[in-house]
Amino acid sequence: MTPSGTHVQGQIKTEADRIVLCGDWTLAHYEALRRLVIAEGQLADNRSLDWRELGELDTAGASLLVDLIGNERCRDLSTTAPDLSASRRALLETVAEAQRQDLDARPRTPNMAVEFLEDVGKRAESIWRQQATLAGFVGLTLTTLASVIFRPQRWRITALAVQIKQTGLDAMPIVALLTFLVGAVVAFLGATVLREFGATIYTVDLVAYSFLREFGVLLAAILLAGRTASAFAAQLGSMKANEEIDAIRALGLNPIELLVLPRVIAMIITLPILTFVGMVSGILGGMLVCALTLDITPLQFVRIIERDISVEHFFVGISKAPVFAFVIAVIGCVEGFKVTGSAESVGEHTTSSVVQSIFMVILLNAIAALFFMEMDW
Structure with a gap:
């Protein structure tokens, strides 16, 4: 944890066997953190995550961490991140679930054949x-x-x-x-x-x-x-x-x-x-x-x-x-x-x-x- 009263911008440290998330992931550093997440891309490897150096966290930072870690991985924090506090785990899981529902609700690219078959099925039913x-x-x-x-x-x-x-x-x-x-x-x-x-x-x-x-x-x-x-x-x-x-x-x-x-x-x-x-x-x-x-x-x-x-x-x-x-x-x-x-x-x-x-x-x-x-x- 960062010392009380200090505000350090969040960072990502990549080590041989783990990935360390440190600093504050808050709205105050949102633009810089967003550029960092875009540069890193979604973490696709299976290395463990170290949350012990994570500073402050709010909803804005949690949305960036979900983009960084991945939606599925965030919803499994209860087993993969035992050192993370229950309140932060709940925040990350809630943001991940909300983003998943938002993705499901987005309009799909129309497919004429699929839409035709769907319409035929609905009419037959x-x-x-x-x-x-x-x-x-x-x-x-x-x-x-x-x-x-x-x-x-x-x-x-x-x-x-x-x-x-x-x-x-x-x-x-x-x-x-x-x-x-x-x-x-x-x-x-x-x-x-x-x-x-x-x-x-x-x-x-x-x-x-x-x-x-x-x-x-x-x-x-x-x-x-x-x-x-x-x-x-x-x-x-x-x-x-x-x-x-x-x-x-x-x-x-x-x-x-x-x-x-x-x-x-x-x-x-x-x-x-x-x-x-x-x-x-x-x-x-x-x-x-x-x-x-x-x-x-x-x-x-x-x-x-x-x-x-x-x-x-x-x-x-x-x-x-x-x-x-x-x-x-x-x-x-x-x-x-x-x-x-x-x-x-x-x-x-x-x-x-x-x-x-x-x-x-x-x-x-x-x-x-x-x-x-x-x-x-």
Whole structure:
């Protein structure tokens, strides 16, 4: 130790078997000590350190000693420097830990490939968690439905009637108009292509076949995914943000039974009806185009459908409607329950409900198409 009252600038003495740290390592000598540390560089050899001649030490000097000795070596002072006082050892270890955390927090050089793989991994994990949550909510909904279905006194008839009106009757005009226009477009394109082969009469089969099997249910489901799933998510999300769902639980009521089941059952009832409306409207749109451009009368149009199109195509299309309805309703409700409490969260989960619903409808429709094709239905 240096004599009391003297202030000697810190120095580094290199000997054959040891390195001696002596003098004061304080803020007063910081510039000179920094130049000394830069000149010496980090001590890479394994010679022992002699701390007995070390004078005063503060945080500034400790940061320089950490740079000189190395971060890892400073964190192991309890075994390598027994002659160092506990307070100085604690100071050096704390500074070393702080510098290590600072190095870890520094931005790394961006690597496009690594960032891309990292983003893919995060998205895959997010999708997996999302589907696991959806599967759990589906199970909860089915369990609640099974416990209620044989107890008519617990049915929410008024809520069910309101949801049928909102999801079904209110959506019928837009479904009918959209499918009518799409039917007209399909008939026009079919007539344009088939005219080159002299087979314009088969435009009737094209329109009827496509709307009975695919377009009727698919367009109705996509419209409800955008219109109704978002409404469910926004309604339940607003209730969650206003703590109304917590209030329902506090009253001893089941939110699934009170809020989810009427919406799910209403969708299961209304989507097959809207699908039928979509089928009829699409065929009427095709009939109009055939009458105006191909001179196929409505009576002839109907007779061709009766002759060439079997009723099983109608059942194939209508059978997919309850499945799509259940998936759309459950996704809308589960996204509403995920809202955390802010208006921003309501908007995010409302958007997510629409995207998920449309994606699941198209995915399930593709799987159903492959299944029916393999079954030759």
